[in-house]
Amino acid sequence: MKPIKTEADYKLALKRLEKIFDASTGTPKSDEADILELLIDEYEKKHYPIDPPDPIEAIKIRMEEMRLKQVDPANAIGGESRVSEILNRKRKLTVKMICNLTDKLNISPKVLISDYQLTR
Numbered sequence: 001m002k003p004i005k006t007e008a009d010y011k012l013a014l015k016r017l018e019k020i021f022d023a024s025t026g027t028p029k030s031d032e033a034d035i036l037e038l039l040i041d042e043y044e045k046k047h048y049p050i051d052p053p054d055p056i057e058a059i060k061i062r063m064e065e066m067r068l069k070q071v072d073p074a075n076a077i078g079g080e081s082r083v084s085e086i087l088n089r090k091r092k093l094t095v096k097m098i099c100n101l102t103d104k105l106n107i108s109p110k111v112l113i114s115d116y117q118l119t120r
Contacts, residue, residue: 001035004043013040055112056089062105076100 004010017036023029063073070087074080077097085091093101098112 001032004039007047010040010043010047013043052114053111055093055114056087058107058111059101059105060087062107066105068105073101073104076104 002009004013013036017033017040020029020033020036023033059073063070070083071080074083077083077086077100082091086093086097093112098109101107101112102109
């Protein structure tokens with residue numbers, strides 16, 4: 001077991017993890033898989049970062065998942081017209097809206113907060 005420093009190391013680690021992934025819990029191979037997962041995760045975070053989702057797209061996706069209509073989050077945002085303005089990017093989310101949407105749509109505040117989106 002060694003740190004993953006190169007793309008070649010990364011590919012070898014993935015191949016090894018694939019072989020031992022289903023190891024029985026509590027076995028040396030299971031322990032090795034746990035360590036490999038951590039090493040692979042750290043390498044991926046550094047070399048393959050994933051941008052956070054767009055807050056408005058996250059709201060739209062969550063509403064679709066919950067089968068909500070545009071009128072449904074009106075109380076959380078401040079009225080039907082405000083929902084339209086937010087979803088059409090004509091108005092920015094406020095801290096109060098983010099708090100309300102977090103509760104109503106069960107979306108992490110981290111997803112809804114972004115430097116370009118947040119106003120007071």
